[in-house]
Amino acid sequence: MQTLAPSPGRWLWTCRAGFEPHLYEELAWADAAPRLLGEALVESTRAPPLAPAFARQGMRVLASFPLPSPGLSADALARLVAAQPLASPLVLQAFTPDTPSGNTLAPQADALVEALRSLLPAERLLEDAGRAREAGARLISLCLAPGLAVLGEVLAREALSLAPGGRRRMRREADAPSRAAMKLEEALDGLPFEPGRGEVCVDLGAAPGGWTQRLVARGARVIAVDPAKLMPELAAHPRVRHIQESAFAFAPEEPVDWLFCDMAWRPLEVAQLLAKWGRRGWVSYLVANIKLPMKDKNPLLVRVRHILTEDGGWKGLTVRQLYHDRDEVTVTAHRR
Known part of the structure; x- marks a missing residue:
């Protein structure tokens, strides 16, 4: 299933697969004109005042590229990031929809973000995402989905999560009785x-x-x-x-x-x-x-x-x- 492209300036939300209708309904109730883009991805015209319960992460779209695309490169992404009036520091992240088809793109997404990191001035980058809110940083995220790449940004203090795509994986201790x-x-x-x-x-x-x-x-x-x-x-x-x-x-x-x-x-x-x-x-x-x-x-x-x-x-x-x-x-x- 190919993913529909979101429009620049709108918001891209990711959620647990199968919960897209519930996220869509939340955004519709908030008059944010949602649109289903693909599995685990929903677009809206704006971020509602009340954070959606079913969204793992949301970001304002800077640009999108079809996949495969000769225009999608670390150089092209660096130019896009540099052209934005973004305050320092920046936290660079990559994520994919939490689906079987999306997860296969994770190595490609990580490689692109690492290449992008090497092209941006080191003084603009914050390596410790855990300090992003207190540092006044922005999260710059690259989302790779089947047939589509999306670059977006969100202020860390407004982000639903500091983990890439909101997927905060916790380690299960050996003696834990359950998940x-x-x-x-x-x-x-x-x-x-x-x-x-x-x-x-x-x-x-x-x-x-x-x-x-x-x-x-x-x-x-x-x-x-x-x-x-x-x-x-x-x-x-x-x-x-x-x-x-x-x-x-x-x-x-x-x-x-x-x-x-x-x-x-x-x-x-x-x-x-x-x-x-x-x-x-x-x-x-x-x-x-x-x-x-x-x-x-x-x-x-x-x-x-x-x-x-x-x-x-x-x-x-x-x-x-x-x-x-x-x-x-x-x-x-x-x-x-």
Whole structure:
């Protein structure tokens, strides 16, 4: 399947394959005139004020080239980048749609960006993408898709992710009980801060202990709430207190620092539970995973946002389908 070319000045969004209709719907609701370009790629006329939950990354299009194209070279890309009124420093990245056909183009995309890097002044480039926001940098990204190459840019502080294409791959530890730990690591990676040593975290629906394990590794104290059993090594850990009861029945004895929740439960009921914690001032920071229904995903997310902000008083709410999320989204928020 060939990819349609986006127009310069418009926005290119990439998402998890199969979720293009949900991203399209989000952008349509925001009056951003979306257009499906190909698998895992959607165009819009502008970036909406509310970051799309189903987008992994978005960028303003500078130029596009058909593939194969004799005009697509590192020299041509360097001229395009140099012609833009872009503030230094720059972070150069390459990505492909997260699809079988897109992934085959990754070596070509990486090689082009490396050649482009060698042609630009070193003083304009920031090698550490993790510092891009604090440095006021821009992300310059080359996306290679079947039949198409797109060069785009976005301010780092406005980017949905600092990882190329929003694909933040986390390493699964050998002793991790499930992939759930990678979801937590990716969520925390996107925050400007994370649980510190000695901070108190509540992990609702903790068993078998994937999230609790990663929080303990950061030095936190964890109240793990779940009727089921934890892994024996976690249950015996001096900084873990296991309360074997329902997350819906539990109330902390005193306010805690962080609330974590990754329960396979009805999403609106989970949202109402998280809102209760915010409304009663039981916690300062929230990281939670919300499972999505087979249909009507966007209407459900509208209701989840309303419950958390209007009923729960949570501020700074983000709702994102992260790389390690499947049919789910990750929400983060704070009370301070």
